[in-house]
Amino acid sequence: xxxxxxxxxxxxxxxxxxxxxxxxxxxxxxxxxxxxxxxxxxxxxxxxxxxxxxxxxxxxxxxxxxxxxxxxxxxxxxxxxxxxxxxxxxxxxxxxxxxxxxxxxxxxxxxxxxxxxxxxxxxxxxxxxxxxxxxxxxxxxxxxxxxxxxxxxxxxxxxxxxxxxxxxxxxxxxxxxxxxxxxxxxxxxxxxxxxxxxxxxxxxxxxxxxxxxxxxxxxxxxxxxxxxxxxxxxxxxxxxxxxxxxxxxxxxxxxxxxxxxxxxxxxxxxxxxxxxxxxxxxxxxxxxxxxxxxxxxxxxxxxxxxxxxxx
Ligand SMILES: Cc1ncc(C[n+]2csc(CCOP(=O)(O)OP(=O)(O)O)c2C)c(N)n1
Ligand SMILES: [Mg+2]
Numbered sequence: 001x002x003x004x005x006x007x008x009x010x011x012x013x014x015x016x017x018x019x020x021x022x023x024x025x026x027x028x029x030x031x032x033x034x035x036x037x038x039x040x041x042x043x044x045x046x047x048x049x050x051x052x053x054x055x056x057x058x059x060x061x062x063x064x065x066x067x068x069x070x071x072x073x074x075x076x077x078x079x080x081x082x083x084x085x086x087x088x089x090x091x092x093x094x095x096x097x098x099x100x101x102x103x104x105x106x107x108x109x110x111x112x113x114x115x116x117x118x119x120x121x122x123x124x125x126x127x128x129x130x131x132x133x134x135x136x137x138x139x140x141x142x143x144x145x146x147x148x149x150x151x152x153x154x155x156x157x158x159x160x161x162x163x164x165x166x167x168x169x170x171x172x173x174x175x176x177x178x179x180x181x182x183x184x185x186x187x188x189x190x191x192x193x194x195x196x197x198x199x200x201x202x203x204x205x206x207x208x209x210x211x212x213x214x215x216x217x218x219x220x221x222x223x224x225x226x227x228x229x230x231x232x233x234x235x236x237x238x239x240x241x242x243x244x245x246x247x248x249x250x251x252x253x254x255x256x257x258x259x260x261x262x263x264x265x266x267x268x269x270x271x272x273x274x275x276x277x278x279x280x281x282x283x284x285x286x287x288x289x290x291x292x293x294x295x296x297x298x299x300x301x302x303x304x305x306x307x308x309x310x311x
Contacts, residue, residue, distance in 0.1 A: 005187050007033045013059040018051045021219025023209030023226060024125045025051060026183040028060070028096065031123060031207075034193030037062060039092040040083075042076050044106065045069040046098035047132040047211075048125070072097040073109030076120045084119075092197060095122040099140035100130040103164045114173040114202040117309025121196050121203045124166060127211035135214040139164040144277060145265045147214070152268040162280075170204040171240050176308040177201075179239035182208040184226035188237055188248055195239075201309040208235045216264025228259040233285035238292070242305030245292040256281070 011032035018025040024047055032039065042065045043049050049066055052058040067075040076095040083091050097106055102124040110122060129147050130136040137147040142163045146152045150159040170178045177199045181189035189207065196203040210226055212219040229235035231254040238247040256278045260266045266274075298304040 006030075006190055009033060009036070011035075011037055011039075011061045013061065015053065015057070016051045016059045017053050018047065019211075019213045019219070021210070021212040021217075021222040022047070022051070023183045023211065023222050024048060024098075024127055026186075026222075027123075027125045027181075027189075027207045027209050030183070030186045030189050031094070031096075031193055032060070032062065034190040035062075035092055035094055035121070035197065038090055039094055040065065040079055041094050041096055042067055042072060042079060043096045044072045044075075044098075044101045045132070046101050047127070048096055048098070050132060069101055070105045071109050072101060072106050073111070073113035073118075073122065075109075076122065077109075077113050077116065077118045080118055080120050093120040095120060097122070097124060098131070098138075099124060099126045099128060100136075100138040103140045103166050104138055107169075110204075111173065114170065114175045114204070117201050119200055119202070121193070121205065124204070124206045125209040126206055127209045127214060128163070129211070129214050131211050131214045140166070144269045144273060146216075146268060147265070158268065166204075166206055167240070171243070173202075174243070174306060175202045175204050176242050177203040177239070179203075179205045180208070180235065180237055181205055182226050182230055182235060182237060183210070184208075184223050184230065185237060185249075192239060195241075199241075199308065214265070216267070217262055221262060225259070225262050228254060228262070232256045232259045232281070234259065234281055236285060236288055238288065240295075242308060243295060244299050244305050245288070245295045247288060247292050250289075253282075253285075 012029045040063045044067045052060050072095040076093045079093045129141050135147050136149040141159045145159045152158050177196050179192045210222045231251045237249045
């Protein structure tokens with residue numbers, strides 16, 4: 001990862017209305033630095049439908065289309081089709097949706113978009129719950145987490161299910177480029193967006209975006225928390241380019257409990273539950289290492305990378 005690679009151009013003005021320490025606000029700023037001014041963004045209902053503020057004072061300098069919650073994939077397909085009809089190949093189209101809008105309610109439009117091989121970038125900024133409407137659980141909420149619909153108290157009814165693996169789902173769709181990114185690593189994130197721009201077809205990037213309001217974490221420690229998610233192997237940074245996995249960072253694992261303790265949403269969890277969760281996360285990391293090794297083996301045999309759509 002090179003240093004001083006972050007473009008100085010800003011496509012986001014100051015004056016957004018995100019909460020203090022909002023990871024999603026950083027995510028958009030970095031993404032647009034990579035995407036550039038010739039980008040049309042489509043955003044469904046989510047925090048980011050509010051964050052830019054009200055036109056004409058909205059803080060994004062690029063054209064922005066607000067859509068219904070479930071249609072990001074369809075919306076950016078339509079924008080792409082219109083641009084293609086006009087011969088505007090140099091304009092990028094970026095869908096920008098939350099985890100609820102992607103892993104739950106928008107998944108059918110996203111699936112169709114990928115299946116059709118649409119030439120767009122779809123970003124899922126993952127704050128791990130429906131934050132804009134008051135911290136309800138989504139299928140991307142991690143196991144054990146408190147949310148307002150998985151309350152903690154006499155019921156002990158915290159989130160029971162494992163986080164849905166959207167990267168696996170996108171890889172199974174044979175999207176030509178699938179990656180994770182984190183607001184704690186802007187160089188890595190910007191490089192991935194720049195790379196995505198050069199690849200024809202549907203690209204999917206899932207960005208780790210801490211939400212101090214919903215995670216009950218200190219807003220001044222958002223980046224520290226995001227770094228710890230990577231170093232605990234909870235949020236591995238990797239990319240899958242036409243089926244070939246590359247893990248971008250292989251850090252020496254740091255203290256899992258320290259990560260958990262920084263967030264009030266996990267405060268109630270008993271020791272044995274946390275130990276079990278950590279074991280599962282360790283196994284997931286080992287599995288990812290194996291996927292990388294195996295996909296490189298397939299590449300050596302000429303079985304990967306698979307061809308992109310319409311190639
Ligand atoms: C069909 C429909 N159902 C529910 C809503 C209400 N709603 C607006 S934003 C939102 C939460 C979105 O969650 P997510 O996609 O994770 O984005 P975040 O708010 O966390 O940024 C909900 C439930 C809606 N706008 N439309
Ligand atoms: Mg969310």
